[in-house]
Amino acid sequence: MSEPLMSEARPAWLEHHLRALPREIEPESDLWPDVANRIRKPRTPRWLAASAAASVLLSAAAAFFAWQAIHPSRPTEQLDARDMLMLSYRDASASYAAQWAVARPKMDPTLAAEIDRNLAIIRSAVESLDSALARSPNDPALRGLLQSTLADEIALYRRASVLAPAPI
Numbered sequence: 001m002s003e004p005l006m007s008e009a010r011p012a013w014l015e016h017h018l019r020a021l022p023r024e025i026e027p028e029s030d031l032w033p034d035v036a037n038r039i040r041k042p043r044t045p046r047w048l049a050a051s052a053a054a055s056v057l058l059s060a061a062a063a064f065f066a067w068q069a070i071h072p073s074r075p076t077e078q079l080d081a082r083d084m085l086m087l088s089y090r091d092a093s094a095s096y097a098a099q100w101a102v103a104r105p106k107m108d109p110t111l112a113a114e115i116d117r118n119l120a121i122i123r124s125a126v127e128s129l130d131s132a133l134a135r136s137p138n139d140p141a142l143r144g145l146l147q148s149t150l151a152d153e154i155a156l157y158r159r160a161s162v163l164a165p166a167p168i
Contacts, residue, residue: 085143086130089150096157103164115160122153 010018100119104112129146136142 085147085150089126089154092154093150093157096154096161099161100157103161106165107160107163111163115156115163118156119153122149122156125149126153 100115104115107115126146126149129142129149133139133142133146
């Protein structure tokens with residue numbers, strides 16, 4: 001079957017309005033000169049943009065180092081992650097060890113001895129990991145093991161304090 005002609009498919013009122021439209025419309029102005037200028041416009045070389053970025057980076061670095069010279073760091077800022085971890089651990093461990101010293105005599109001697117053995121194992125592991133981390137301070141696996149072992153000691157102290165009988 002053949003397709004109907006376009007004029008046959010349109011209503012008469014639409015055909016009337018379409019015939020009333022002009023066949024051609026001239027642009028308000030000649031667009032080609034603007035297009036030609038854009039095509040011929042010289043582009044900024046890539047090396048110029050890269051050198052501008054490098055100069056901004058150097059300026060920022062110079063400002064940072066100048067600020068560091070004016071505002072020297074405090075001693076705690078000079079500690080590395082291992083030292084900060086060990087300082088906070090020693091404070092917490094000392095506090096829990098003092099509590100353990102009070103609670104231990106009140107516990108079953110066999111249970112207290114088992115907790116002491118576990119604490120000795122953990123402390124030995126902490127010392128070994130600490131010395132290994134002193135030799136390899138940037139090793140994230142050692143840092144993670146040390147942090148985990150320190151948390152194990154604190155957790156053991158907490159469990160022991162729960163097991164200790166409450167004072168009467």
